Amino acid sequence: MFARSSLASLPSARRSFSTSTAHRADFTHAVIGGGAVGLAIARRLQQRDGASTVLIERHGAVGTETSSRNSEVIHAGLYYGHDSLKTKLCLQGKRMMYELCENNHIPYMNCGKWIVAQDELQMAELEKVHEFAKSMDIPIRFVPRDEAKRREPDVRAEAGILESSSTGIVDSHAFMQFLHGAFEDVGGDTALASPVTRIDPPSADSLDWKIWTAPSGSTPPVPGSPTPQAPSPESEESFITAETVINSAGLYACAINNMILPPDRHRKPYFAKGSYYSYSRSHPKPSTLVYPAPVPGHGGLGTHLTLDMAGRVRFGPDVEWVDSPTDLAPNSSSERFQAALEEIRTYLPGIDTDAVALDYAGIRPKLGKLGAVASGKGFQDFYIEHEEGFKGFVNLLGIESPGLTSSLAIAEYVHDMLYR
Numbered sequence: 001m002f003a004r005s006s007l008a009s010l011p012s013a014r015r016s017f018s019t020s021t022a023h024r025a026d027f028t029h030a031v032i033g034g035g036a037v038g039l040a041i042a043r044r045l046q047q048r049d050g051a052s053t054v055l056i057e058r059h060g061a062v063g064t065e066t067s068s069r070n071s072e073v074i075h076a077g078l079y080y081g082h083d084s085l086k087t088k089l090c091l092q093g094k095r096m097m098y099e100l101c102e103n104n105h106i107p108y109m110n111c112g113k114w115i116v117a118q119d120e121l122q123m124a125e126l127e128k129v130h131e132f133a134k135s136m137d138i139p140i141r142f143v144p145r146d147e148a149k150r151r152e153p154d155v156r157a158e159a160g161i162l163e164s165s166s167t168g169i170v171d172s173h174a175f176m177q178f179l180h181g182a183f184e185d186v187g188g189d190t191a192l193a194s195p196v197t198r199i200d201p202p203s204a205d206s207l208d209w210k211i212w213t214a215p216s217g218s219t220p221p222v223p224g225s226p227t228p229q230a231p232s233p234e235s236e237e238s239f240i241t242a243e244t245v246i247n248s249a250g251l252y253a254c255a256i257n258n259m260i261l262p263p264d265r266h267r268k269p270y271f272a273k274g275s276y277y278s279y280s281r282s283h284p285k286p287s288t289l290v291y292p293a294p295v296p297g298h299g300g301l302g303t304h305l306t307l308d309m310a311g312r313v314r315f316g317p318d319v320e321w322v323d324s325p326t327d328l329a330p331n332s333s334s335e336r337f338q339a340a341l342e343e344i345r346t347y348l349p350g351i352d353t354d355a356v357a358l359d360y361a362g363i364r365p366k367l368g369k370l371g372a373v374a375s376g377k378g379f380q381d382f383y384i385e386h387e388e389g390f391k392g393f394v395n396l397l398g399i400e401s402p403g404l405t406s407s408l409a410i411a412e413y414v415h416d417m418l419y420r
């Protein structure tokens with residue numbers, strides 16, 4: 001649906017070694033990765049006067065990896081601490097996303113969310129979230145017991161409920177489709193089926209970045225591989241030049257990082273899979289999202305209940321460390337399933353467990369086995385840097401949740417890094 005061009009078909013995209021002494025780069029910007037974040041960045045950069053931006057995507061369509069395997073929640077920005085990039089970009093991104101969706105008929109719903117506590121320990125976590133939200137002016141309040149019973153009689157919360165009214169959901173596919181269309185409408189080019197295999201920084205021979213892609217269907221680079229992969233003979237003829245390179249390759253971003261930076265700046269990727277469960281009954285069906293209290297140091301936000309734009313209930317995601325970014329089969333272990341059911345039953349005791357079924361999985365790109373919320377030890381923030389000594393290279397690593405919510409703000413941030 002999104003697809004259009006391939007790199008080889010772009011007018012100035014095919015060069016050979018013997019013709020590579022051009023003084024003008026083929027493109028002002030090369031954005032690697034056509035997920036929500038890469039699409040938002042490409043659209044923003046292409047809006048500049050005189051820009052020529054190419055979005056390079058290894059699949060035959062944009063938005064087929066993590067950006068289409070998540071909860072589609074517009075996060076309020078409650079969990080990531082005062083000084084983190086995640087908080088700053090989530091708050092700004094949330095505002096921008098609501099505005100963009102409203103103005104461009106992208107399906108979204110400001111349905112709010114409840115975070116529920118079943119005991120005093122969990123209530124203490126809710127108090128922390130409440131205090132943090134207040135300090136950041138994020139709309140938040142405790143829901144009185146009688147109001148809770150009236151509004152959501154099926155939801156159990158023995159100790160308390162915190163309501164975040166600015167949380168919502170979005171149709172992530174429609175959002176990405178809009179971004180891609182807007183990018184191409186202002187003259188952006190998309191190179192589909194073009195896995196990047198090697199990147200040469202500017203040098204004495206060439207003022208520009210040289211980005212090599214393998215033919216469609218080639219094996220993508222090994223994530224975290226310390227050695228840049230040599231291009232195959234066929235791919236030697238396929239490169240483009242660009243003044244700037246943006247690495248927004250999601251689960252493969254460490255592999256791109258390691259193609260460019262010296263060994264002492266290489267990064268190892270970690271992958272935290274989250275499996276989801278569908279629910280096929282119409283009852284119980286709360287009209288708001290329901291999350292358990294956050295657990296400090298946990299890699300996710302607990303097995304929560306979300307809704308999609310079609311009104312379907314889904315549960316998840318859990319956290320399972322996996323070795324490969326392609327390990328996308330949802331985990332069918334019956335112990336995990338029982339553990340998820342147990343967690344769901346704590347806040348939704350009337351659930352018909354026979355109607356809960358394994359659905360799909362997504363993988364969080366992590367930079368360590370670190371926590372997703374700032375209240376535990378080892379919190380991992382987004383890593384977004386204009387890399388020192390590599391002018392024109394903006395590197396985005398560990399863009400896990402709330403990356404979808406933050407995508408439009410990340411695009412502004414990257415733009416300002418290059419041009420302010």
Ligand SMILES: Cc1cc2nc3c(=O)[nH]c(=O)nc-3n(C[C@H](O)[C@H](O)[C@H](O)COP(=O)(O)OP(=O)(O)OC[C@H]3O[C@@H](n4cnc5c(N)ncnc54)[C@H](O)[C@@H]3O)c2cc1C
Pocket residue numbers: 032033034035036037038039056057058059062063064065066067068069070071072073074075194195196197220221248249250251252253273274317361362363364365399400401402403404405406
């Ligand atoms: C289980 C789960 C639940 C989540 N829930 C939410 C949520 O509710 N709300 C929220 O805000 N965020 C959520 N997130 C986070 C959000 O989904 C991500 O932060 C966001 O989608 C990241 O977008 P991206 O563009 O960086 O990555 P991706 O969508 O992964 O896109 C990267 C792209 O790069 C391409 N690529 C990779 N290597 C190469 C290469 N060598 N050459 C060319 N192309 C390449 C890939 O094919 C891919 O299309 C969740 C994530 C997970 C895993």
